[in-house]
Amino acid sequence: MAAVAPIADKVRDKPADKLAGKPAGALDVERLRAQFPILAREVHGKPLIYLDNAASAQKPRAVLQALEEIYTNRYANVHRSMHQLGNLATEAYEGARQKVQRFLGAAQADEIVFTASGTDALNLVASSFVAPRLKPGDEIVLSVLEHHSNIVPWHFLRERSGAVLRWVGLTEAGELDLEMLARALTPKTRLVALTHMSNVLGQFAPLAKVRALTAAAGVPLLVDGCQGAVHAPVNVQAMDCDFYVCTGHKLYGPTGVGVLFGKAQHLAAMRPWRGGGEMIEEVTQERVRYAEPPQRFEAGTPPFVQAAGLGAALDFLGAQDRAQLEAHEAQLGAAAAEKLAAIDGIRVLGAAGHTPDAITRRAVLCPLSMSRCIRMIWRPCWTATGLRCAPGSIAPSLCFRRWG
Numbered sequence: 153m154a155a156v157a158p159i160a161d162k163v164r165d166k167p168a169d170k171l172a173g174k175p176a177g178a179l180d181v182e183r184l185r186a187q188f189p190i191l192a193r194e195v196h197g198k199p200l201i202y203l204d205n206a207a208s209a210q211k212p213r214a215v216l217q218a219l220e221e222i223y224t225n226r227y228a229n230v231h232r233s234m235h236q237l238g239n240l241a242t243e244a245y246e247g248a249r250q251k252v253q254r255f256l257g258a259a260q261a262d263e264i265v266f267t268a269s270g271t272d273a274l275n276l277v278a279s280s281f282v283a284p285r286l287k288p289g290d291e292i293v294l295s296v297l298e299h300h301s302n303i304v305p306w307h308f309l310r311e312r313s314g315a316v317l318r319w320v321g322l323t324e325a326g327e328l329d330l331e332m333l334a335r336a337l338t339p340k341t342r343l344v345a346l347t348h349m350s351n352v353l354g355q356f357a358p359l360a361k362v363r364a365l366t367a368a369a370g371v372p373l374l375v376d377g378c379q380g381a382v383h384a385p386v387n388v389q390a391m392d393c394d395f396y397v398c399t400g401h402k403l404y405g406p407t408g409v410g411v412l413f414g415k416a417q418h419l420a421a422m423r424p425w426r427g428g429g430e431m432i433e434e435v436t437q438e439r440v441r442y443a444e445p446p447q448r449f450e451a452g453t454p455p456f457v458q459a460a461g462l463g464a465a466l467d468f469l470g471a472q473d474r475a476q477l478e479a480h481e482a483q484l485g486a487a488a489a490e491k492l493a494a495i496d497g498i499r500v501l502g503a504a505g506h507t508p509d510a511i512t513r514r515a516v517l518c519p520l521s522m523s524r525c526i527r528m529i530w531r532p533c534w535t536a537t538g539l540r541c542a543p544g545s546i547a548p549s550l551c552f553r554r555w556g
């Protein structure tokens with residue numbers, strides 16, 4: 153693994169002249185970079201170039217400070233500790249729930265469940281919403297764009313309860329095939345679970361059209377927004393999805409916290425999937441009565457420090473000019489796609505999305521296929537420099553199959 157220089161030696165001051173001279177209205181990249189302490193580090197004497205946000209984002213100083221403040225000044229367990237510190241911690245936790253509610257445009261804060269991760273939230277829906285309603289032969293509809301975390305929980309239901317998985321593919325243009333989705337919806341469909349934005353190709357699903365189809369068929373819709381919530385404004389009421397999932401670590405927040413939005417009537421009808429801690433109303437030797445949502449789904453000590461850190465990350469995101477960010481992102485995407493496509497032996501997959509005539513908006517992800525020769529030449533270069541990006545060879549996405 154590449155050596156990383158110790159922080160103290162390697163934090164570089166940004167030259168003041170790099171902070172000036174940007175075109176009016178353009179994103180002040182240097183000012184934004186300066187808010188991420190890790191970006192001041194060098195790796196093997198080269199500035200860190202971090203291109204792995206789709207896997208996990210780096211943390212702004214505001215998030216790091218929020219975490220330190222809680223552990224230093226406000227730390228105690230939530231909901232059960234009846235003293236001043238416990239009250240402060242509970243306030244911060246429930247305050248974070250309200251921030252997430254506003255971020256997702258949910259009607260009520262108690263429609264927001266904190267989980268351990270995006271994966272955990274998806275498993276919660278599989279175990280608590282779908283599994284109890286499932287008969288052998290019932291169907292769950294997924295697309296080939298899904299992250300493994302939105303595939304494996306449904307395979308569990310296939311293996312354990314006899315569910316049938318139906319797959320929606322891509323059109324020739326690389327878009328979600330809506331005709332295939334319409335054909336996949338049957339009276340046996342129990343859920344449609346689709347990504348908001350592909351973590352592989354970067355494209356957004358046409359959710360309004362998807363919702364029209366699922367609503368007409370009376371099928372609940374789960375949207376996996378682990379990537380989408382980072383790149384686009386979300387309003388779960390306008391989207392009219394039944395469940396929406398996102399994750400702290402990609403939204404510039406801490407690891408160890410995920411979010412499940414569920415419509416109040418669904419959460420109220422769901423059984424808990426993990427037991428213990430504050431998820432009960434009453435427990436005796438003979439019986440147990442469960443707490444109301446969202447506590448019903450937050451067994452044990454919840455990730456309350458991480459949730460407060462996520463709240464700080466949402467404040468940070470809310471303070472940015474989204475239009476500026478999107479314009480800058482589009483520029484970077486177009487430049488990267490053009491330059492990479494000009495290299496012999498590299499194919500940029502789904503690159504049509506970076507051009508203005510794209511059918512669907514894409515976020516800047518640059519999935520590549522590389523010839524063996526290019527891989528051999530490039531790999532030593534990027535491990536010896538500050539460049540960090542993700543190899544897809546370990547867990548290739550289902551949608552790569554269409555490019556062989």
Ligand SMILES: Cc1ncc(COP(=O)(O)O)c(C=O)c1O
Binds near residue numbers: 270376
């Ligand atoms: C689209 C998508 N869904 C789900 C996940 C899983 O999220 P987590 O890492 O919080 O479990 C990821 C993470 O890579 C993702 O990109």
